[in-house]
Amino acid sequence: MADIEREAMEYDVVIVGAGPAGLSAAIRLKQLDADCNVVVLEKGSEVGAHILSGAVLDPCGLDALIPDWKEKGAPLNVPVKEDNFYMLGEAGEVRVPNFPMPPLMNNHGNYIVSMGNVCRWMAEQAEEMGVEIFPGMACSEIVYGDKGEVKGVVAGEMGLGADGKPGPSYEPGMELHGKYVFLSEGVRGSLSKQVIEKFDLAQGKEPQKYGVGMKEIWEIDPAKHKEGTVTHTMGWPLGKKAGGGSFIYHLDNNQVYVGFVVHLGYKNPNVFPYMEFQQFKHHPMVAELLKGGKRVAYGARAITEGGYQSMPKMVAPGVALLGCSVGMVNVPRIKGNHNAMISGKAAAEAAYSAIQAGRSGDELPDYEKEVREGAIGKDLYKVRNVKPLWSKFGLTASLAIGGFDMWCNTLFGGSLIGTLKHGKSDAEATEPAADHKMIDYPKPDGKLSFDRLTNVAFSFTNHEESQPAHLTLKDDTVPVGVNLEKFAGPSARYCPAGVYEFVEEEGKDTRFVINFQNCVHCKTCDIKDPSQNIVWTTPQGGDGPNYPNM
Template sequence: MAEIEREAMEYDVVIVGAGPAGLSAAIRLKQLDADLQVVVLEKGSEVGAHILSGAVLDPCGLNALMPDWKEKGAPLNVEVKEDNFLMLGEAGHVRIPNFPMPPLMNNHGNYIVSMGNVCRWMAEQAEELGVEIFPGMACSELVYGAGGEVKGVVAGEFGRNPDGTPGPSYEPGMELHGKYVFLGEGVRGSLSKEVIAKYGLSDGKEPQKYGLGMKEIWEIDPAKHKEGTVTHTMGWPLGKNAGGGSFIYHLDNNQVYVGFVVHLNYKNPHLFPYMEFQRFKHHPVVAELLKGGKRVAYGARAITEGGWQSMPKLVAPGVALLGCSAGMVNVPRIKGNHNAMLSGKAAAEAAFDAIKAERSGDELTAYETDVRGGAIGKDLKMVRNVKPMWSKWGLTASLAFGGLDMWTNNLLGFSLFGTLGHGKNDAEATEEASKHKPIDYPKPDGVLSFDRLTNVSFSMTNHEESQPCHLRLGNQDTPVQINLPKFAEPAQRYCPAGVYEVVEKDGQPEFVINFQNCVHCKTCDIKDPSQNITWTTPQGGDGPNYPNM
């Protein structure tokens, strides 16, 4: 095929992703020098369309970036008033007292927010400072310079046929070049994955670990609503089948965020994370809260859980990884947005100094130093053993030893356990189906629990059907010839949007990809036991359209 010719635009810094990390970087760059040319490219139809998070926000990142955020009208309206930790059994629960919890687990001074709305507000602040923000612009390729450095991205390519060839309305997109490129794509971003592999940024690090987070927004009976209440649960229904737990956050307007996280290192390929979430809502504590209410939105996305020991090198020539592109979630706190903001700020300051010194296309080592030696590193290092303890020793032991480890880190600045490793990646953790019993899940009742396709309609997901499938199989035969007999093809179950099916055609099983349903969670890219699925970005503007996630 002939080489595609594209127009190029030059900027000082090109930022991929209008999440909390990318927008913080853009704002900080303009705060430091109003004349810097900064562009933010967002694949969602609008800023916030693809943002899904719990979220209880620690405002430390916002405080550092914009101390006057309250005066500027940031949508942080619901301060946490009450923290509850529950251990669930099938019919009852035990409340875990707050006093033994390390101080970092306290949500006092934090806010229940829609991160989608926080990002929409941040985008307004960035544009007022002169940042150019282009939603609906998926970044499909990296552009490399003559010296092997990242010098830009290709954005805004539209109109390819299903076979990948240019269609009649093909638009080649543009190359956007920068002295530096920041990748703030969120978890398992396709360009970040390429950069990590090309420059060996994960060499010598532990494998990255992930969870799958699913979330519904409910409007509930005002009599049951307790604005500012935060509840986390562990135990049932997952039990010993998988690590994970739930969150229930009471925001304003009689709305509640109901979320469920399943750690993706589970062994049993029959496990169905989405159905575990639906079953959870039938627990008496949850069912009573939701009774008489209605679900108004649904979404899902992967969460980075590897923490300190899994965080790759953050820089390569011309490029830096921000926020969840590198994995900056504090797992026991279930928080990463504050670190995403701090990372964006730190990357911006490093790039500003470099540009001022007339550098470009090199490694922003000052950013790496800042992250590892500053507030982000301290936050992640203190909790670095909680996830591996949970994975290796189970829930009860990890609560005891993880709590002890966080206390010694907090009080004494060191860990009795050193730094524990994670071992296998999440795909390798999947065991053969013959070693496990299938799990019988109750049928959704349509009142508290819902089938996947009905729920996906509440994510407002849409994809142009005439484009190439953005979920690429390395080998077309692997799903039926290897994954089906060996692992009961778990893609049918681990996907929270019903993208993957095995159907019978002419008496033979056939693997079907319904890419139109994809909510861009990236679970398939992570959990496929054969590592045969690669998530790539579809056309700009496609995917979910989350309102208040």
């Protein structure tokens, strides 16, 4: 809505997203220059409200940023004591020994954490240093300068009606301008997506790959709780349907994080990631652990999995992409938070040097160089072939060849197979339903497994219903005319929150319904829709999930 007049505020650096990357950048800027004028804009109702991660945290990022984090009370309270890997069959499991695994897979020295709470603590550190943090401020537009550079963002627009026009309580929001803008929106951020497209930052790179991660917090029988235990599984129930696996992390207070990741490059549009997760909990090993316990929270989030070869160019005039906006997850380790923090630190240092030199609105090549050649690049380079091997040859081959490749990269700094390509995007990987069988999933029992709408209530999601739907269609005819006809309507299954449904009524044409109120902001639809017809945009500030301890 470019014709609307808005007030503008000027900053040295404007940061979009109060996740580990954005907060690290803000803290580092203030460490370098206490007078640096920094603002962090967060779309969640509070810092941490939209943060969802496993999470076993490698503290190397915090070590580099805040070396005395222990003394300052960072919520890293549960060190990993035991590391387990299992291959599951339908009725049993086989323990995979730790000794043949490369050292990078070892979780010794890491911590089981709530990344939401880590970000809340980081926000406190930033505010004590003078960083301005505004939660409930969704950033809906990029502001460009006279030379086409990114100059700032529009934040805090509220009160639009369902028709997209200003309602009686309309607030136009503000323009926040910076000498540099950092986009740390997490996976598939709406502004990051625009910037990548406008400046063609993904040219020459492999397509980004993704997974959808679903997570529940359970309170379990104290007799079964083993604080500090980390368990990962592969195999059943996914089998050959899709790549992925589970995590079970025992934190404190008799709580367990139970999560499941499904790689979104699956071919069969009948795959139902959420129901794979629910089925997994009925495996005897998992069911015994959860029996007598209760689920207290649920959420879902897309994960960047393309790794080293899929990272787009990270800088354009006036702007830098941080953390998962680039895609810095080490897939076999299932870790990216440490790299997000390191990226924030690197971006801050590059911007500080530029500002000190009297520059603004240009590119920050020092940031890009540090990411690709420094600790992040080295971390991701070693594991760059694991994901494409898994996608092309399946689980067993990827374990054998991928493990060997990681050892080669660890010991010799190179690979016998070079750098493999991903090929198709996850949307393009989806094949016609006629080429695949239907999949019959067991009905949730309401004790270990739950239907989606029941679980979404445990994400504490809320959206003001009178606003425009933040999930939009490029073409209204595609969902029924193409996606239902050709792909059996996969949006009704790939969404872990039950946002999309095809309604059939006697004597009427099938209708495609978007229940945007249910959306947990995972971005799976924006990624997996085979026609790339669904566009995820930000709802008004503060709306969405309200995760307590994710």
